[in-house]
Amino acid sequence: MDQMHPLLFSQFFGFNESNKHLFYTWLAMAILFSVGLMLRGRMRLVPTGLQNLCEVVIGGLEDFTVATVGEQGRKIFGIICAIFLFILVMNIMGLVPGCDAPTANINTTAAMALTVFVYYNYVGLRRWGPGYIKHFMGPMLPLAPLMLPIELVSHCARPLSLTLRLFGNIRGEEIVLMLFFFMAPVFSTVPVYFLFFIAKSLQAFIFFMLTMIYLQGAMEHAH
């Protein structure tokens, strides 16, 4: 579907089909950084406009995290909120004409899933030390030799499922959008935009929630 795009902004900057997702990843980072820098200078006690929106989104996510993980969720909230906003911006970029969703490329999603994998294991190791291996041993000691490979496979399956879910959904939506555009240009894509806006937000939220669940599993007592 890549070569059917009439015009992509990345072409102006010398990016080609094989590395254009890098350009859009940097664009998403630039959007997030500029919003953050814009808001930092003029924080008000009574929020208006953009600050209001950001406070609703981030405050809602923080309440959700604290309700699920507990008070220790505030320590990990920074990184998972950043992941949510980053994926949300990248997903919705796929709906902007002339842009492409970087998450429609499997390398972007694999990089983020591996980051999550390394991070929750790091959190577990830092909190429990060598006792972190109890998380892989199952409920009772005699079953440990059997549970160890099962837990190992189960933990290694997490980055794979994170990668494939996000990549498959966003890529599929891009392809369906393109097919709708071919069937009836502009007119047919408008209702699909609403559906995909919700589906893309939901995928970002699923990634956020699974990251939170994995971090919770690494931080709480083993079974």
Place this chain on the structure above:
Amino acid sequence: MFFQRLFGITDKSYLNALSRAGSIGLHMVSGIAVGALMGYGIDQWLDTKPWGTGIFLIFGIIAGFKNVYLDTKRLVISQEEEDKNAGTPQKKNK
């Protein structure tokens, strides 16, 4: 707001259940796939042709079912909490 009224998507319980249910299916598949891949890799490495794949495929299937079981448990627990909270009057979030 518009989306809130149209789809109830920002309704927290609905969003929560939808995202949890949507993540169950691939957890099972990825467990099996990772088990089979690990077994295949071990077969290539140690030259134990059929055994590594078979044993690790079984481990993968068990791991996949365990993932689905844990996800379902989490889903049921979160729904029960929602039901418990639904009895108390809650403030309107605007």
